[in-house]
Structures are given as structure tokens and as C-alpha cells.
Amino acid sequence: MEAAVGMQKSRGKTLVIVLRHTPLILFALIFLIFGVLSPRFLSYQSFENIVKQASYIGIVAVGMTFVLLTASIDLSVGSNMYLSAVVAGLLIKHYGLPVPLAPVVCLAVGLLFGLVNALAVTKLRIIPFVATLGTLWIGRGLGLWLTKSVPVEFPEGVTQIGAQRLFGIVPLPVVVFLLIVCCAAVLLRGTAFGRQLYAVGNDIEAAKKAGINTAQVRGMAFVICGVLAGLGGFISVAQLGIINAGFGEGREFDAIAAAVLGGTSLFGGIGSVFPGTLLGAVLIQMVTIGLVSAQVDLYLQPLVQAGIIFLAVLLDSIRTRQLVRLSRRHIRIEEA
Amino acid sequence: MPELLLQFEGISKSFFGVHALQDIAFVLPKGHLLGLIGENGAGKSTLMNILGGVLQPDRGGMRLRGQDYSPRNPAEATEAGVAFIHQELNLFTNLSIADNLFIDRLPRFGKSPFINKRAARTRTRQLLESLNLALAPDTLVDRLTPGERQLVEIAKALSTGAEIIIFDEPTTSLTAGETERLFAIIQDLRRQGKSMVYISHNLGNVLELVDEIVVLRDGRVVDQGPRDDFTIDTMISRMVGRDISQIFPSRQSVPADETLLEVRGLSQPGIVKDIDLTLHKTEVLGLFGLMGSGRTELARILFGLEPFERGQIVIDGVVCDGVSVRDSIRRGMAFVTENRREEGLLMEATIVDNVGLVALPTFASAPPARLLRARGLRLAVTRVAECMRIKSGPVHRTLAKNLSGGNQQKVVIGKWLMSRPTIFIMDEPTRGIDVGAKYEVYSIINDLAARGAGILLISSELEELVGMCDRIVVMSKGEVQGAFERDEFDRERILQAAFKGHQAHQRGGQ
Numbered sequence: 001m002e003a004a005v006g007m008q009k010s011r012g013k014t015l016v017i018v019l020r021h022t023p024l025i026l027f028a029l030i031f032l033i034f035g036v037l038s039p040r041f042l043s044y045q046s047f048e049n050i051v052k053q054a055s056y057i058g059i060v061a062v063g064m065t066f067v068l069l070t071a072s073i074d075l076s077v078g079s080n081m082y083l084s085a086v087v088a089g090l091l092i093k094h095y096g097l098p099v100p101l102a103p104v105v106c107l108a109v110g111l112l113f114g115l116v117n118a119l120a121v122t123k124l125r126i127i128p129f130v131a132t133l134g135t136l137w138i139g140r141g142l143g144l145w146l147t148k149s150v151p152v153e154f155p156e157g158v159t160q161i162g163a164q165r166l167f168g169i170v171p172l173p174v175v176v177f178l179l180i181v182c183c184a185a186v187l188l189r190g191t192a193f194g195r196q197l198y199a200v201g202n203d204i205e206a207a208k209k210a211g212i213n214t215a216q217v218r219g220m221a222f223v224i225c226g227v228l229a230g231l232g233g234f235i236s237v238a239q240l241g242i243i244n245a246g247f248g249e250g251r252e253f254d255a256i257a258a259a260v261l262g263g264t265s266l267f268g269g270i271g272s273v274f275p276g277t278l279l280g281a282v283l284i285q286m287v288t289i290g291l292v293s294a295q296v297d298l299y300l301q302p303l304v305q306a307g308i309i310f311l312a313v314l315l316d317s318i319r320t321r322q323l324v325r326l327s328r329r330h331i332r333i334e335e336a
Numbered sequence: 337m338p339e340l341l342l343q344f345e346g347i348s349k350s351f352f353g354v355h356a357l358q359d360i361a362f363v364l365p366k367g368h369l370l371g372l373i374g375e376n377g378a379g380k381s382t383l384m385n386i387l388g389g390v391l392q393p394d395r396g397g398m399r400l401r402g403q404d405y406s407p408r409n410p411a412e413a414t415e416a417g418v419a420f421i422h423q424e425l426n427l428f429t430n431l432s433i434a435d436n437l438f439i440d441r442l443p444r445f446g447k448s449p450f451i452n453k454r455a456a457r458t459r460t461r462q463l464l465e466s467l468n469l470a471l472a473p474d475t476l477v478d479r480l481t482p483g484e485r486q487l488v489e490i491a492k493a494l495s496t497g498a499e500i501i502i503f504d505e506p507t508t509s510l511t512a513g514e515t516e517r518l519f520a521i522i523q524d525l526r527r528q529g530k531s532m533v534y535i536s537h538n539l540g541n542v543l544e545l546v547d548e549i550v551v552l553r554d555g556r557v558v559d560q561g562p563r564d565d566f567t568i569d570t571m572i573s574r575m576v577g578r579d580i581s582q583i584f585p586s587r588q589s590v591p592a593d594e595t596l597l598e599v600r601g602l603s604q605p606g607i608v609k610d611i612d613l614t615l616h617k618t619e620v621l622g623l624f625g626l627m628g629s630g631r632t633e634l635a636r637i638l639f640g641l642e643p644f645e646r647g648q649i650v651i652d653g654v655v656c657d658g659v660s661v662r663d664s665i666r667r668g669m670a671f672v673t674e675n676r677r678e679e680g681l682l683m684e685a686t687i688v689d690n691v692g693l694v695a696l697p698t699f700a701s702a703p704p705a706r707l708l709r710a711r712g713l714r715l716a717v718t719r720v721a722e723c724m725r726i727k728s729g730p731v732h733r734t735l736a737k738n739l740s741g742g743n744q745q746k747v748v749i750g751k752w753l754m755s756r757p758t759i760f761i762m763d764e765p766t767r768g769i770d771v772g773a774k775y776e777v778y779s780i781i782n783d784l785a786a787r788g789a790g791i792l793l794i795s796s797e798l799e800e801l802v803g804m805c806d807r808i809v810v811m812s813k814g815e816v817q818g819a820f821e822r823d824e825f826d827r828e829r830i831l832q833a834a835f836k837g838h839q840a841h842q843r844g845g846q
Contacts, residue, residue, distance in 0.1 A: 191449045192451060
């Protein structure tokens with residue numbers, strides 16, 4: 001009987017380990033499927049493309065992870081990307097802003113955007129969903145008013161930044177993305193602010209009673225999210241060279257999807273940037289590029305993509321339920 | 337004469353014009369353990385929230401070590417050396433013990449923002465060791481038992497260098513063994529010179545533990561003095577302001593032969609095994625067991641909240657193989673949950689919304705519109721509130737969270753009364769409520785039985801079951817270990833049955 005109990009326990013344990021690492025396993029699985037379907041997918045070029053194109057959404061998703069961890073949401077990141085890039089583009093075009101200062105402008109606009117969200121949520125006490133839905137339209141509206149919805153072209157200097165490579169190998173967007181992931185991971189794990197972020201997401205009332213300045217922590221999450229959305233806007237524009245009126249539209253959902261695919265809970269308190277959001281962002285891009293390499297019908301691609309995201313989130317919810325069930329204490333140990 | 341540590345000086349506080357506290361004045365000497373008792377709504381929590389900086393008094397003040405003490409928030413109270421261990425623990429389940437202990441002041445490397453995790457771990461380990469708690473500092477709080485969590489809260493209080501520790505009902509979710517361990521630690525802390533305020537409805541514990549007792553009633557101090565001046569009877573009579581000749585109201589009915597609920601061979605792997613149970617009309621059937629014996633899980637299976645693999649549940653002669661909550665309600669079953677704050681009540685909703693919840697469909701107008709007849713609902717709820725003696729403001733404006741524990745429990749029971757069920761499953765219906773409210777809940781149970789309902793009463797207080805039930809079924813390790821008729825109630829034998837299967841594993845553990 002002892003042996004049977006031991007086996008049952010270890011089987012339960014393996015299952016728990018498997019379930020805890022679903023994002024990683026899913027990632028490997030999808031990678032394998034596309035690899036089998038299309039040899040082209042396995043080339044270095046396609047890897048580079050995946051990570052490079054995942055970088056701007058990844059950066060935005062890292063910011064989103066901060067907000068999600070506090071059990072809030074930021075719907076305005078797409079508009080933030082747009083407005084940041086528009087302001088930088090117009091300043092370059094009409095006021096002769098030196099190109100190297102463009103990223104600084106993007107970060108500054110992103111910061112301002114984040115501050116507005118933070119104030120709306122913590123001072124005006126508007127719930128995040130509504131507050132950021134509001135700033136979504138304000139940001140988009142401002143951008144359209146500034147550009148009269150005419151596309152803004154960027155000088156070659158900007159796309160040159162996007163095309164640069166570190167040591168001549170790693171594309172700059174990827175470098176920035178990985179750097180952000182590292183900083184964010186350290187911030188979340190190694191600083192008091194990071195730990196308090198998790199605490200606020202777990203139980204905001206308890207956090208208040210524990211003497212945590214919850215408004216500051218939540219506000220800070222929105223500010224970080226805003227800054228990273230501005231940076232994401234720049235990284236994206238540095239690859240495209242032009243922005244039209246639809247730039248950044250709907251990107252908030254890609255960012256949320258990347259974070260959630262990486263195991264971040266929409267209810268707060270659970271999730272990570274590394275490996276979580278990093279994997280999630282790359283996974284989404286991997287599917288996009290995988291579908292192209294596997295020559296799936298162009299019009300079917302969005303459907304397949306949606307199906308895969310849906311499946312991943314479904315697996316996640318099953319996983320959460322299973323984990324709750326498995327971690328529950330058993331009252332009696334059944335004899336085999 | 338020991339040094340005066342804390343003085344309350346004429347504290348008053350009202351909420352919406354209702355006096356919660358009036359002219360509270362007493363002192364807490366250094367190194368003393370003070371028992372604060374009173375019915376729910378007497379003002380204990382309000383007073384302690386003022387001491388802990390959660391609320392501010394309207395009038396009056398406090399002096400700490402002779403200095404004026406008026407904390408504007410919990411952080412200032414902590415700073416001044418006052419720690420408040422709430423009834424609902426304030427731990428973050430997604431974080432480690434070390435993170436929880438130091439969340440508001442994690443040790444850092446010099447002035448850098450980076451946490452010195454090694455220092456946090458070492459200090460946590462020391463604190464845990466001082467409480468004889470063999471846990472790794474990195475353990476997630478999620479994995480701890482309620483008893484361990486309680487001790488982690490104490491470790492947290494100690495880590496702030498608290499000199500005054502407030503315990504609000506610390507034993508409600510602890511097993512007997514964990515409670516004893518907690519008491520030993522409290523005694524230990526007193527020897528170290530800590531002052532403590534201990535709030536509990538378990539008067540036996542209060543009498544065993546404290547040096548002095550302060551009795552609150554309707555927001556006033558009605559009695560105070562050294563412990564030896566009190567007995568449980570005098571404590572009760574001071575708390576309620578009248579003599580309660582009996583703790584349990586007398587039963588007015590005897591069980592009928594008619595069977596309401598029958599359970600045959602009910603099993604769910606890992607949870608319960610071969611449960612047989614019969615509940616008759618007008619019967620109060622007790623279900624006793626230690627924490628983790630499977631009583632709550634059985635109740636959840638019966639009500640359809642959890643699945644079962646084998647066996648049958650027969651309600652009114654109709655066999656149900658699998659049950660859903662909606663089926664259970666339709667068949668006349670009601671479930672008063674153990675955890676009313678989380679499961680039984682919508683805290684942010686009014687009494688009408690809460691009480692009306694289950695019976696809403698019966699208050700809909702004719703199809704196809706099916707609009708809610710609000711006035712009819714309000715009248716019906718008011719009737720229930722009156723007959724349950726719920727003390728509150730207008731039922732359609734008072735929020736559940738503003739009610740005292742006893743009144744909240746009445747709302748939970750009232751919710752089910754609206755749909756006129758015949759089978760009640762009540763899981764710990766009197767947990768955390770005061771003697772007066774308990775008596776009223778017992779009377780309600782008796783009334784229900786007299787009107788033909790069958791009640792399955794789950795409790796970890798054996799006295800309560802012996803006082804209330806016609807029959808007691810005892811569970812241990814997910815199995816029924818014995819059943820006792822009223823005339824053969826014998827506390828020792830019942831406890832033996834409840835401990836069955838435990839001795840082999842944890843000999844001498846408690």
C-alpha cells in the first residue's frame with residue numbers, strides 16, 4: 001500500500017509540474033508542428049524574423065503584464081503607440097528634431113500617456129477598463145487631429161536604427177526587447193516594488209492593511225505600461241518607416257494575448273515576464289510566420305491564429321482548474 | 337503596579353448616526369493579556385480598528401506610553417508598535433512566507449532598490465524558529481494550512497517589533513491541536529513582555545487565557561476586571577444584559593418516520609467513501625467530525641457543488657444519480673455554507689438582493705416580460721427579516737457588509753427560507769457569532785424542524801450538536817465512523833469515533 005501511495009503521489013506531482021509549465025510545452029509543440037509542416041520554418045532566417053517581429057508587441061506585452069499583475073487592464077496601449085510615433089514623426093518632419101531624439105520623444109509621450117491612465121485610475125478612481133477605454137479614444141483622436149489622418153513618413157535615419165545589429169548579428173529590436181525583459185524580470189522578482197505588485201494583485205484590501213501604498217503601486221504599473229507602449233511604438237516604426245491612421249490599432253489585444261499565453265492571469269497576482277510574456281509574444285509571432293511558411297490560405301490564417309490562441313487560453317483555464325484540484329488536500333488516500 | 341502601556345480615553349464613534357462606540361475608557365498595562373468580549377455589533381471590531389489605525393474616532397483619544405497616539409492609517413499603527421491580526425488573515429497566497437513578512441519593508445542592498453533575499457530569508461527563518469514553525473521561508477502561503485497561516489501572521493506581527501498585538505477571533509479556523517499551539521505561543525509572548533488584546537466568542541478560551549476582561553455591550557464598556565472575577569455565566573449575562581438560562585432552546589418536535597433524504601454508498605475517490613445517511617422529516621441530524629474529516633466535502637457533494645463517482649442520493653423517494661445545484665434547489669434543498677463571507681453572501685449587495693437571490697424567479701411578472709416585482713420582493717424580504725429578527729436599517733438600502741456576523745448569518749438562512757425548502761444543510765451556522773445570535777439561530781433551526789423540514793447540522797462544536805440534535809453521525813477520514821441516538825449521546829464515545837484512523841498516524845501529536 002505504501003508503494004501505491006507513493007506512486008499516486010509522484011504521478012500527481014508530475015502532472016502538477018506538466019501543468020505548471022503549459023506555456024513552455026505549448027511553445028515546443030507548436031514549434032514542432034510547424035517544423036514538420038515546413039522545412040523553411042526551421043531556417044535561421046525565419047527564427048530571426050519571428051523574434052524581430054515579436055519584439056515590439058513583446059515590449060508592449062511586458063508593460064501589459066505589469067498592469068495585469070495588479071488585476072487591472074490597459075486598453076490604451078495601441079493608441080499610445082500611435083500617438084507616440086505620430087508626435088515623434090511630426091517633430092522630425094516640421095521642427096527638425098534630430099533622429100536620435102525620436103525614441104526619447106516616444107518614451108516621453110508614452111510616459112505622459114501612462115501618467116494620465118494612472119491618475120484616472122488612482123485619483124479619479126475610474127475603473128481601469130473604462131479609464132483606458134477613454135484614453136484609447138483620446139489618444140487615437142489626438143493622433144488623427146495632429147495628422148489629419150495623412151500617413152506620417154519617417155526619414156531613412158529612423159529605419160536605419162531599426163535595421164542596426166548588435167555585433168553585426170543580433171537585430172537591434174531584439175536586443176531592446178531582451179533588455180526590457182531582463183530589466184522587467186529583475187524588477188518583478190528582485191525589488192520591493194515587484195513583490196508589492198504581486199501582493200496588490202492578490203488582495204488589494206490586504207495590501208492596504210499591510211501598509212502598502214496601493215495607489216502608488218497600481219499607478220506605477222500604468223506608467224511602466226505607458227512608457228513601454230511608447231517604446232513599442234518607436235520599435236515598430238523603426239521597422240516600418242511610415243505610420244498610417246490605423247497604426248497600433250488592436251495591438252492592445254495582441255499584448256494581452258501574449259501576456260495571457262505566457263501564463264499571466266487576468267485576475268491578477270499570477271504571471272511572469274520571464275519566461276511567461278517572452279514566450280507568449282514569440283508564440284503569437286511564431287504562429288503568424290509558421291502559417292505563412294506552411295503556405296496556409298491567406299484568408300484562413302486569421303481563423304487559424306484565433307483558433308490557436310483560443311486553444312491556448314482554454315488549456316490555461318483547464319490547467320488552472322486542474323491545479324486547484326490537485327493542490328487541494330486529500331482527506332483520504334484510496335487504496336489501489 | 338505594572339506600567340500603563342495603552343489608555344483609551346473616552347473614545348466615541350458613530351456610523352451614519354448610529355453610535356458604534358460611546359465613551360470607551362480602559363487601560364492596558366504592559367505585559368498583560370486583555371480579553372475583549374461582547375456580542376456581535378457590540379463594537380469590539382470598531383474599537384480595535386481604531387487602535388489599529390483602520391478607523392479614526394469621532395471623539396476621544398488614546399495614549400501610548402503616555403504619549404498621544406492617533407494613527408491615521410495601519411502603517412502608522414505598525415510604526416508605533418501595534419499589530420492587528422485580523423480574523424480574515426491578510427496574507428498574500430501567491431507570495432512566499434518571507435515576502436509576506438516583509439512586504440512593506442523588504443531588506444535591500446544598501447540604498448539600491450534590490451531586495452537582499454538572503455537577509456529576508458535569514459530573518460524569516462529566525463522568526464519562524466522562534467514560533468517553532470518548521471517551514472522554509474520560500475514556501476508559498478498557498479500551501480499552508482489555516483493554522484500555519486495564523487502563525488505566519490504572528491511572525492509578521494513580531495517582525496515589526498510590535499509591543500501590542502490584537503488577536504481577532506484567532507481560533508475559528510484552527511484545529512484543536514493548532515489552537516493549543518497558538519495558546520502556548522501567546523503565553524510565551526506574554527512572558528516576553530508583549531501586551532495583547534484577545535477577542536473571541538469562545539468564552540472558555542478567553543477565561544483560560546487572559547489576565548483581564550473588558551465586556552462591551554452596545555458600544556459601551558459594561559464591565560471590566562481581573563479574570564478571576566468572571567465565570568462563563570457572568571460573562572454571558574454581562575454581554576447580553578440578561579440572564580440566559582439555557583444556551584440551547586428546547587426542541588419542540590420529534591423526528592417523524594418519513595424520510596426526506598437518503599444517501600446510499602456515496603463515494604468519491606480521495607474525498608469520501610461509502611457514506612450511508614438518512615435524514616427524516618422534522619429531524620435535526622448532526623454531522624460531527626474533526627477538521628478535514630470530510631464533513632464539508634460531503635455537504636458540498638450532497639448539494640451538487642462537487643461530483644461523486646459511486647452511490648445514490650435519494651430525495652423524497654426519487655433517485656438522483658448526478659445532481660446539480662439547480663436540481664438540488666428545485667428538489668427543496670438549501671445549503672448554508674461554512675464560509676458566509678466568501679460563499680454565502682454578496683457583501684456589496686443589499687439585504688433584499690441577498691435574501692431575494694434564490695427566490696427571484698417567483699417574483700417575476702407574467703411572461704414574456706418576466707420583470708421583477710420589486711415591491712412584492714421587498715415586502716417578502718421585510719417579512720423574512722422581521723421573522724428572523726435581522727437588526728438593520730431599511731432592507732433595500734442596507735448592504736450585507738455593514739451587518740454584524742450574526743445578522744449576516746440570518747440573511748444567509750433567510751435567503752433560503754424564501755424558496756421554502758424541506759432539507760437544510762447547515763455547515764457551521766454559528767461560527768464566529770455571539771451567544772445571543774447563536775441562540776436565535778438555534779431557535780430558527782428548531783422552528784424549521786417543527787414546521788416539517790429536515791436539518792443536517794454540521795459543526796465542530798460537539799456541545800452544539802449534543803444540545804441541538806436528535807441524532808449525531810460521526811465522520812473521520814471521509815468515512816462514517818458511527819451514529820448516536822439522542823439517548824446515547826456520550827461525548828467521549830463520539831470523540832473516539834471522530835479520532836478513528838487518526839491515532840495510527842499521529843500518536844501523541846496533540
